[in-house]
Amino acid sequence: xxxxxxxxxxxxxxxxxxxxxxxxxxxxxxxxxxxxxxxxxxxxxxxxxxxxxxxxxxxxxxxxxxxxxxxxxxxxxxxxxxxxxxxxxxxxxxxxxxxxxxxxxxxxxxxxxxxxxxxxxxxxxxxxxxxxxxxxxxxxxxxxxxxxxxxxxxxxxxxxxxxxxxxxxxxxxxxxxxxxxxxxxxxxxxxxxxxxxxxxxxxxxxxxxxxxxxxxxxxxxxxxxxxxxxxxxxxxxxxxxxxxxxxxxxxxxxxxxxxxxxxxxxxxxxxxxxxxxxxxxxxxxxxxxx
Amino acid sequence: xxxxxxxxxxxxxxxxxxxxxxxxxxxxxxxxxxxxxxxxxxxxxxxxxxxxxxxxxxxxxxxxxxxxxxxxxxxxxxxxxxxxxxxxxxxxxxxxxxxxxxxxxxxxxxxxxxxxxxxxxxxxxxxxxxxxxxxxxxxxxxxxxxxxxxxxxxxxxxxxxxxxxxxxxxxxxxxxxxxxxxxxxxxxxxxxxxxxxxxxxxxxxxxxxxxxxxxxxxxxxxxxxxxxxxxxxxxxxxxxxxxxxxxxxxxxxxxxxxxxxxxxxxxxxxxxxxxxxxxxxxxxxxxxxxxxxxxxxxxxxxxxxxxxxxxxxxxxxxxxxxxxxxxxxxxxxxxxxxxxx
Amino acid sequence: xxxxxxxxxxxxxxxxxxxxxxxxxxxxxxxxxxxxxxxxxxxxxxxxxxxxxxxxxxxxxxxxxxxxxxxxxxxxxxxxxxxxxxxxxxxxxxxxxxxxxxxxxxxxxxxxxxxxxxxxxxxxxxxxxxxxxxxxxxxxxxxxxxxxxxxxxxxxxxxxxxxxxxxxxxxxxxxxxxxxxxxxxxxxxxxxxxxxxxxxxxxxxxxxxxxxxxxxxxxxxxxxxxxxxxxxxxxxxxxxxxxxxxxxxxxxxxxxxxxxxxxxxxxxxxxxxxxxxxxxxxxxxxxxxxxxxxxxxxxxxxxxxxxxxxxxxxxxxxx
Numbered sequence: 033x034x035x036x037x038x039x040x041x042x043x044x045x046x047x048x049x050x051x052x053x054x055x056x057x058x059x060x061x062x063x064x065x066x067x068x069x070x071x072x073x074x075x076x077x078x079x080x081x082x083x084x085x086x087x088x089x090x091x092x093x094x095x096x097x098x099x100x101x102x103x104x105x106x107x108x109x110x111x112x113x114x115x116x117x118x119x120x121x122x123x124x125x126x127x128x129x130x131x132x133x134x135x136x137x138x139x140x141x142x143x144x145x146x147x148x149x150x151x152x153x154x155x156x157x158x159x160x161x162x163x164x165x166x167x168x169x170x171x172x173x174x175x176x177x178x179x180x181x182x183x184x185x186x187x188x189x190x191x192x193x194x195x196x197x198x199x200x201x202x203x204x205x206x207x208x209x210x211x212x213x214x215x216x217x218x219x220x221x222x223x224x225x226x227x228x229x230x231x232x233x234x235x236x237x238x239x240x241x242x243x244x245x246x247x248x249x250x251x252x253x254x255x256x257x258x259x260x261x262x263x264x265x266x267x268x269x270x271x272x273x274x275x276x277x278x279x280x281x282x283x284x285x286x287x288x289x290x291x292x293x294x295x296x297x298x299x300x301x302x303x304x305x306x307x308x309x310x311x312x313x314x315x316x317x318x319x320x321x322x
Numbered sequence: 323x324x325x326x327x328x329x330x331x332x333x334x335x336x337x338x339x340x341x342x343x344x345x346x347x348x349x350x351x352x353x354x355x356x357x358x359x360x361x362x363x364x365x366x367x368x369x370x371x372x373x374x375x376x377x378x379x380x381x382x383x384x385x386x387x388x389x390x391x392x393x394x395x396x397x398x399x400x401x402x403x404x405x406x407x408x409x410x411x412x413x414x415x416x417x418x419x420x421x422x423x424x425x426x427x428x429x430x431x432x433x434x435x436x437x438x439x440x441x442x443x444x445x446x447x448x449x450x451x452x453x454x455x456x457x458x459x460x461x462x463x464x465x466x467x468x469x470x471x472x473x474x475x476x477x478x479x480x481x482x483x484x485x486x487x488x489x490x491x492x493x494x495x496x497x498x499x500x501x502x503x504x505x506x507x508x509x510x511x512x513x514x515x516x517x518x519x520x521x522x523x524x525x526x527x528x529x530x531x532x533x534x535x536x537x538x539x540x541x542x543x544x545x546x547x548x549x550x551x552x553x554x555x556x557x558x559x560x561x562x563x564x565x566x567x568x569x570x571x572x573x574x575x576x577x578x579x580x581x582x583x584x585x586x587x588x589x590x591x592x593x594x595x596x597x598x599x600x601x602x603x604x605x606x607x608x609x610x611x612x613x614x615x616x617x618x619x620x621x622x623x624x625x626x627x628x629x630x631x632x633x634x635x636x637x638x639x640x641x642x643x644x645x646x647x648x649x650x651x652x653x654x655x656x657x658x659x660x661x662x663x
Numbered sequence: 664x665x666x667x668x669x670x671x672x673x674x675x676x677x678x679x680x681x682x683x684x685x686x687x688x689x690x691x692x693x694x695x696x697x698x699x700x701x702x703x704x705x706x707x708x709x710x711x712x713x714x715x716x717x718x719x720x721x722x723x724x725x726x727x728x729x730x731x732x733x734x735x736x737x738x739x740x741x742x743x744x745x746x747x748x749x750x751x752x753x754x755x756x757x758x759x760x761x762x763x764x765x766x767x768x769x770x771x772x773x774x775x776x777x778x779x780x781x782x783x784x785x786x787x788x789x790x791x792x793x794x795x796x797x798x799x800x801x802x803x804x805x806x807x808x809x810x811x812x813x814x815x816x817x818x819x820x821x822x823x824x825x826x827x828x829x830x831x832x833x834x835x836x837x838x839x840x841x842x843x844x845x846x847x848x849x850x851x852x853x854x855x856x857x858x859x860x861x862x863x864x865x866x867x868x869x870x871x872x873x874x875x876x877x878x879x880x881x882x883x884x885x886x887x888x889x890x891x892x893x894x895x896x897x898x899x900x901x902x903x904x905x906x907x908x909x910x911x912x913x914x915x916x917x918x919x920x921x922x923x924x925x926x927x928x929x930x931x932x933x934x935x936x937x938x939x940x941x942x943x944x945x946x947x948x949x950x951x952x953x954x955x956x957x958x959x960x961x962x963x964x965x966x967x968x969x970x971x972x973x974x975x976x977x978x979x980x981x982x
Binding site: 043045046047048049050051052053055057076095097098099100101123124136137138140256257282283284286287289290291292293294295296298299304318319 | 388389391393396397398400402428429431432433434435436437540543544570571572573574575576577578584586588591593598599600601602603604606616619620623624625627628
Binding site: 351352353355371374375384385454456457458554555557558559560561564565573575577587589590592595597600610641642643645646647648649651652 | 693694695696698699700701702703721725726729783785786870871873874875876877879880881889893901902903904905929932933935936937
């Protein structure tokens with residue numbers, strides 16, 4: 033299972049220069065929550081627009097020129113290439129600058145960088161997606177990828193939660209997956225909410241309640257660090273081996289290409305060898321600083 | 323092999339100035355650094371031992387423009403910077419030349435870094451063997467010979483009144499062919515050169531055994547008590563990392579001009595700084611001991627695992643310029659040996 | 664000084680043994696000639712490593728917020744003022760520290776020695792300070808100099824060589840400011856220049872700043888968890904080492920520490936590219952004295968200058 037196989041990553045470098053962004057145009061903006069937005073975009077250059085591809089799990093470096101660059105996964109699926117998407121939570125100068133942009137604004141894009149979800153391993157398996165908050169963004173790319181190639185995968189379970197009803201991202205996806213008979217969708221919020229008549233409970237606890245079988249399955253997990261740390265033991269309890277648990281890690285990144293140094297865990301660079309890792313690989317990391 | 327009298331060095335550098343921007347050791351900016359040679363002064367031959375700012379600055383500047391952007395209507399036009407000027411660094415020491423060969427590996431890896439690589443390509447290195455190593459130097463322990471180098475294009479050896487000059491690379495040999503005013507070195511000159519090289523080696527007083535260091539560091543990685551003790555007096559400034567010829571970590575920042583334009587730059591960054599890995603929600607290296615551990619392990623364990631070479635050439639700058647005299651050789655000597663259980 | 668050293672070792676060991684302190688911060692011999700290095704230890708055996716000599720340059724108070732538990736700290740006059748200033752600022756509790764006062768003999772500036780002798784530090788055989796004379800030996804030959812030629816500039820002007828606050832004092836004699844006023848002579852020179860020439864001077868100095876932040880990290884008064892340089896919103900100053908940004912960084916830092924800086928000079932000593940930062944800290948301390956008749960770290964019970972409101976404030980906008 034070649035999770036760190038980076039050979040399938042494609043390089044679309046502007047003038048062969050890994051630091052030079054392509055110009056992209058924002059086509060649509062969706063407010064997911066009070067502090068989170070999804071941006072739909074396309075490259076200005078026609079040829080690139082036609083030729084660009086990526087794999088689920090990869091990320092880009094998005095620029096607001098004059099403010100800086102920030103790292104976000106590509107949250108759309110490669111099976112739906114009419115446009116690209118990324119999702120931004122407002123936490124600092126670049127993310128705030130992105131949120132101030134309107135449709136038609138031009139941004140920079142470098143990528144796709146990083147490795148991707150190991151489709152060769154996942155094909156034929158039952159997929160259990162476990163996500164919290166904006167952590168659904170990278171998984172969303174893979175979920176639609178799987179649904180668009182439904183015959184390649186077994187059962188699909190999705191367990192998704194957020195702090196409150198207002199913090200649920202991609203509500204339009206949650207609706208669609210709820211309605212999809214081939215998908216078992218469970219949505220939860222952390223605490224009781226007047227606006228919510230659905231399930232209540234932290235994602236790891238709800239995962240245990242749903243109790244998907246580990247046989248012939250793989251779990252793909254993404255969310256706040258605390259959620260991930262509590263989810264792995266539940267998956268272990270359910271019989272998932274470390275190889276069967278896959279996640280995508282977040283680190284402060286700048287170059288995105290394994291040069292500036294800061295995203296390392298030992299001799300692994302999350303931007304270049306990741307961000308997708310199995311828990312088996314993570315256990316072999318030099319430290320728990322992930 | 324050719325030679326030149328040291329007092330004639332100016333004429334040699336002037337010749338090279340016709341085709342290259344010649345950089346030589348200078349104290350014009352208060353502390354020793356490689357700076358554009360003024361066309362006549364060779365007084366540095368008296369005082370030069372090594373620079374404070376490492377020559378890596380010439381290939382990986384502390385502030386480097388990556389590209390410019392200019393607003394055009396609703397959009398932007400980008401223009402990438404293209405470092406092209408041919409430069410010649412005279413007097414680079416074997417430790418610093420080896421250091422460049424070491425960091426070449428990361429800038430060539432997977433995504434070629436054209437900024438670094440084109441500067442590297444356009445820079446000719448003329449090495450100068452040491453005669454007076456400092457008490458902080460430990461290059462011989464890191465596989466570097468202070469008097470000689472294969473990591474430069476031309477190598478000079480100081481034999482007292484003269485400099486012996488040897489072509490090392492094809493580029494260097496080509497330049498040597500074209501250079502006038504040089505005499506042929508004799509077999510006796512060759513012996514004097516060997517003596518000088520041997521003498522330089524003998525004058526290194528600081529030694530370090532790096533045998534098994536990567537394994538020792540790996541086993542000690544989780545030893546929080548050890549690392550807290552090691553890190554106690556470190557003040558987590560950037561002196562050691564910025565002045566280290568094998569440190570290369572950088573930050574990327576944009577700057578705007580009022581007219582809707584600006585540029586993206588990169589500048590030196592340090593894993594010693596808390597901000598280096600700081601994210602809005604958490605910082606995996608919030609504690610000082612985690613950052614000190616990262617710095618040591620990156621150079622002596624992680625880099626060797628990736629590129630089969632320790633990212634240190636024993637230049638000693640970190641030891642003699644550290645504001646608290648934190649000493650890497652002392653730290654490495656104190657890493658616990660793995661127990662045989 | 665040798666007696667002080669012996670007494671220090673005995674007392675420090677006792678303090679650790681008896682559990683009076685959990686940690687000790689002092690000076691141990693450095694790994695290079697004529698240097699010392701901070702010793703931070705909870706082990707009483709390490710007390711035997713402690714030294715007192717003219718190279719105990721660091722201001723150890725910078726480590727005080729890192730040790731857990733009661734901490735013994737070796738303090739020269741300026742260091743004691745820095746500790747008092749930290750107490751004034753509520754960064755350190757008085758009860759937490761056991762101050763071992765060293766009446767300062769004056770600290771030797773190795774850069775001055777190198778300039779005077781034309782030799783690098785590692786090429787000298789010996790440096791000894793005895794009262795007002797310094798003997799430097801090189802090439803086997805001892806040569807004498809007036810101490811004022813090689814002491815640090817801040818030591819030349821020092822008005823409080825003896826610690827003003829201590830729990831234990833190692834001795835009585837401290838050097839008086841060996842050449843009072845002389846340490847500030849460069850400041851006076853700069854003051855006499857017209858503004859454009861002064862600007863050119865600083866533009867030149869800050870052109871070589873590499874933004875290593877050694878000045879900030881070594882300074883006990885710079886104890887902010889997040890420095891203003893690290894803030895992106897607002898983007899106060901660029902992290903890029905352009906001379907304008909470097910100058911802005913340092914000027915802002917100096918203003919931020921105004922009223923808390925004791926002019927110990929460690930920032931200048933730590934700077935690897937020899938930017939004369941003490942011209943700024945020294946001038947700042949003078950300005951604070953002129954405007955507010957205040958010097959930092961003189962009295963632990965005095966409210967800190969910049970954060971304490973007095974009804975008699977000179978400015979009327981605050982009334």
